[in-house]
Amino acid sequence: MGVNPASVLNRLLRNNTRKPTTQPTNANSTINRILTHLNAGRLRKAVSILFGFPEPFPYSLYARLFQLCSSNLAIVEARKVESHLVTFSPAPPIFLLNRAIEAYGKCGYLNDARELFEEMPQRDGGSWNAMITAYAQGGCPEKALLLFFQMNSSGVYANEITFASALGSCAAILALFLSRQIHGLIVKYGFYGNVILGSSLVDVYGKCWVMSDARRMFDEIQNPNAVSWNVIVRRYLEMGDEKEAVIMFFKIIGENTTPLNFTFSNALIACSSISALNEGIQIHGVAVRIGFEEDEVVSNSLIDMYVKCGKLESAHRIFDQLGSKNVISWTSIVSGYAMSGRTGEARKLFDEMPEKSVISWNAMLAGYTRFFQWEEALDFIFLMRKTSKDIDHVSLGLILNVCAGLSDVEMGKQVHGFIYRHGFYSNLLVGNALLDMYGKCGSLRSARVWFYQMSHWRDSVSWNALLTSYARHGLSEQAMTIFWEMQWETIPTCANIFALEQGKQIHGFMTRKGYEIDTVVRGALVDMYAKCRCLEYALRAFKQAASRDVILWNSMILGCCHSGRGREVLELFGLMEEERVKPDHVTFQGILLACICEGLDELGRQYFNSMSNDYCIIPRLEHYECMIELYSRYGHLDKLEDFIKRMPFEPTVPMLTRIFDACREHGHLRLGEWTAERLNESNPSIPFRFEIMDRVKLDKL
DNA sequence: ATAGGGTTAG
Numbered sequence: 001m002g003v004n005p006a007s008v009l010n011r012l013l014r015n016n017t018r019k020p021t022t023q024p025t026n027a028n029s030t031i032n033r034i035l036t037h038l039n040a041g042r043l044r045k046a047v048s049i050l051f052g053f054p055e056p057f058p059y060s061l062y063a064r065l066f067q068l069c070s071s072n073l074a075i076v077e078a079r080k081v082e083s084h085l086v087t088f089s090p091a092p093p094i095f096l097l098n099r100a101i102e103a104y105g106k107c108g109y110l111n112d113a114r115e116l117f118e119e120m121p122q123r124d125g126g127s128w129n130a131m132i133t134a135y136a137q138g139g140c141p142e143k144a145l146l147l148f149f150q151m152n153s154s155g156v157y158a159n160e161i162t163f164a165s166a167l168g169s170c171a172a173i174l175a176l177f178l179s180r181q182i183h184g185l186i187v188k189y190g191f192y193g194n195v196i197l198g199s200s201l202v203d204v205y206g207k208c209w210v211m212s213d214a215r216r217m218f219d220e221i222q223n224p225n226a227v228s229w230n231v232i233v234r235r236y237l238e239m240g241d242e243k244e245a246v247i248m249f250f251k252i253i254g255e256n257t258t259p260l261n262f263t264f265s266n267a268l269i270a271c272s273s274i275s276a277l278n279e280g281i282q283i284h285g286v287a288v289r290i291g292f293e294e295d296e297v298v299s300n301s302l303i304d305m306y307v308k309c310g311k312l313e314s315a316h317r318i319f320d321q322l323g324s325k326n327v328i329s330w331t332s333i334v335s336g337y338a339m340s341g342r343t344g345e346a347r348k349l350f351d352e353m354p355e356k357s358v359i360s361w362n363a364m365l366a367g368y369t370r371f372f373q374w375e376e377a378l379d380f381i382f383l384m385r386k387t388s389k390d391i392d393h394v395s396l397g398l399i400l401n402v403c404a405g406l407s408d409v410e411m412g413k414q415v416h417g418f419i420y421r422h423g424f425y426s427n428l429l430v431g432n433a434l435l436d437m438y439g440k441c442g443s444l445r446s447a448r449v450w451f452y453q454m455s456h457w458r459d460s461v462s463w464n465a466l467l468t469s470y471a472r473h474g475l476s477e478q479a480m481t482i483f484w485e486m487q488w489e490t491i492p493t494c495a496n497i498f499a500l501e502q503g504k505q506i507h508g509f510m511t512r513k514g515y516e517i518d519t520v521v522r523g524a525l526v527d528m529y530a531k532c533r534c535l536e537y538a539l540r541a542f543k544q545a546a547s548r549d550v551i552l553w554n555s556m557i558l559g560c561c562h563s564g565r566g567r568e569v570l571e572l573f574g575l576m577e578e579e580r581v582k583p584d585h586v587t588f589q590g591i592l593l594a595c596i597c598e599g600l601d602e603l604g605r606q607y608f609n610s611m612s613n614d615y616c617i618i619p620r621l622e623h624y625e626c627m628i629e630l631y632s633r634y635g636h637l638d639k640l641e642d643f644i645k646r647m648p649f650e651p652t653v654p655m656l657t658r659i660f661d662a663c664r665e666h667g668h669l670r671l672g673e674w675t676a677e678r679l680n681e682s683n684p685s686i687p688f689r690f691e692i693m694d695r696v697k698l699d700k701l
Numbered sequence: 702a703t704a705g706g707g708t709t710a711g
Contacts, residue, residue: 098703099702102703136704159704160704162703200704227706234706262707265708269709304709329710363710394711
C-alpha cells in the first residue's frame with residue numbers, strides 16, 4: 001500500500017505547529033485515504049484518521065460511514081463519526097443525525113439513540129421513524145409504541161415506515177386493540193395497498209389468534225409476495241390449522257411466486273403433524289422441480305417429514321444423498337430410528353455423528369425411555385454428563401423418567417437438587433416429571449410437598465400425576481381427598497356465577513380439614529368474596545396471605561371497585577407501593593375506576609399520565625374509556641375535549657356515544673357537534689343531531 | 702436514508 005507523501009507532510013507540519021486549523025489541509029487526500037480504507041473493509045482504520053482532519057467532510061461521507069457502522073455493529077466508530085460531525089458542522093443536517101440514531105439502534109445502544117433524538121434541535125419524520133424502529137427492533141416494543149403515540153400527538157405525520165414498526169411492536173406484545181386502531185389509520189392515510197403493511201397486519205392478527213381477520217387481510221393484498229405467503233402459512237400452522245397451512249402452500253405454486261425455504265419447512269411441519277404423507281410427497285416433488293432439494297432447510301425438513309410419517313427408508317435416502325449434512329439432518333435421522341424402537345441402529349448413527357447438540361442427546365435418550373430400556377438409558381445419561389456440558393429442561397424431564405422407571409428415588413432427589421440449583425424448577429414440564437417421579441417411586445409425601453410448591457404453575461397434568469400416584473398405591477381415600485382439594489380450583493367458577501354459598505362451603509370444608517391455602521387459591525377466594533359483595537370476607541382472606549403478588553393485589557383492588565369503595569382502592573395502592581409490588585395495567589384500571597367512584601378527575605388524570613411516564617405501561621382501551629367516563633360523569637367537558645383530541649387513535653363508537661350524552665347533559669355545543677359529526681360518519685343511517693337540552697339552553701341564555 | 706416473515710432436530 002503506497003503512502004501519500006502529501007499527507008505525511010501535512011501531518012508533520014501539523015504536529016510541529018500545533019495549530020492544525022490554520023494550516024492548509026488537503027481535504028481530497030484525506031477523503032481518498034478514508035475511502036481506500038472503507039473500500040477495503042477497514043472501517044476502524046478509516047474512522048481513526050477522521051480527526052486528523054479538523055473540518056467538516058462532505059455529508060455523503062458521513063452518510064456512508066454511519067451506514068457501515070450500522071451493518072458492522074460498530075458502536076465505538078459510530079460515536080466517533082457522530083462526534084466528528086457535530087464538532088465541525090455547526091448545524092448538521094437532520095438526515096445525518098437520523099442515520100446516527102439508526103446506527104446506535106442497530107448496535108443495540110438505545111440510550112445513545114434516545115439521547116441524540118432528545119438533543120436534536122430539529123426533528124423530521126425520519127428522526128421519529130429511526131427512533132421508533134430502533135426501539136421496535138431492539139426489544140422495546142412498548143417504548144416504540146409510546147413514541148408512536150407521542151409522534152401522533154405532536155402533529156408529525158406517520159408514514160408507511162412508522163406504521164410497519166408500530167405493527168411489529170404490536171405483534172411483539174400481542175396488542176390486538178392497538179393493531180386495529182393502527183389498521184384504521186393506515187386506511188385513513190392511504191397506505192392501504194402496501195404489501196409490507198398488509199403482511200404485517202396478517203401477522204399481527206394471526207399472532208393475536210384472530211385468523212379470520214388475518215385471512216381477510218391476506219385476501220385483500222393485491223399481489224402477495226413470498227413473505228406474505230410465508231406469514232399466512234406460518235400463522236395457520238401455529239394456530240393448529242395444519243390443513244389450511246398445506247392448502248395455502250399449494251396455492252402459492254399456482255401463483256407466480258417462489259416460496260421461501262422456510263415456507264417449505266412450515267408446510268412440511270404441517271404435513272408431519274397431521275401425517276399427510278401424500279401431500280408431503282407432493283411438496284417434495286415441488287422442491288425438486290424448482291431446485292430446492294439442495295437447500296439445507298428444505299432437505300432437513302423433508303427428512304423430518306418422512307421420519308414423522310414413518311417412512312424411515314425415504315428419509316434415509318435423502319439423508320444419504322445429501323451433499324452436506326449438519327447436526328439437524330443427523331439428529332432427525334437418529335430420532336427417526338430411536339422413536340420407532342430401532343434404538344440399536346439409532347445408537348450406531350448417533351456414535352457416528354461428527355457433531356452433537358443437546359437435542360441430539362435428548363433424541364437418543366427419548367428412544368431409550370420410550371421403549372423402557374432403563375439400563376441403556378442410565379449408561380447413556382452418565383455418558384452424556386461426562387461428554388457434554390449441555391443440559392436443558394427436556395433432558396431433565398427424560399432423566400426423571402429414567403429415575404421413575406428404575407424406581408430410584410435417591411437419584412431422583414439428586415436430579416431435584418440439580419433442578420433447584422440451576423433454576424429449572426419453574427418449568428412445567430420438569431415440574432410435572434418430578435411429580436411423576438416421586439409418585440412412581442412411592443414417595444407420596446415428597447410428591448405432595450412439591451405439588452404445593454408448584455402452586456403457581458401447576459396444570460391438569462400435575463393434578464392427574466398426583467391423583468394417579470395415590471390411586472396406584474392403593475390409597476384411594478387420600479386420592480379422594482386430593483380430588484376434593486381440586487375443588488379449590490372451582491372457586492373461580494363460584495366467583496363468576498356469584499355462587500357465594502357453594503364457595504363458602506368449599507372454603508369452610510377445606511379450612512376445617514386443615515388444608516393449606518396457597519396464593520392461587522387465595523386470589524380466587526378474594527375474587528369470589530369480592531364479586532359476591534362480601535368485602536369483609538375478601539379483606540380477611542387478603543390480609544391472611546403470607547405474601548401478596550400483583551395478581552392478589554389486583555383481585556382486592558378490583559373487588560373494592562366492585563363495591564364502589566374508591567377510597568379503599570387508593571389506600572390499597574399506597575400499601576402496595578410500600579410493599580414494592582409493581583402495579584400493572586389491571587391495577588391502573590382499578591385506580592381509574594376508583595377515581596370515577598370518588599369523582600377525582602385531577603387525580604385520575606395524574607395517574608393516567610404516570611402510567612406511561614413512570615411505570616412504562618401503555619394505556620389500553622379500558623383506561624381511555626375510564627378517563628372519558630371520569631370527565632363525562634362530572635361535567636369536565638373542556639378537559640374531556642382536550643383529552644379526546646390528544647388520543648393517539650380515533651375514538652370508538654361507544655366512546656363517542658358517551659361523550660355525546662355528556663355534551664347534551666352538560667351543554668357543550670362545540671364538542672357535541674364534533675362528536676355528532678363523527679358518529680354520523682361511522683353510521684350515516686341513523687343521524688345524530690346535537691341539541692343542548694332545553695334546560696341548559698335556558699341557563700346559557 | 703428508514704419497513705414485513707422465518708431459524709428446520711428432542
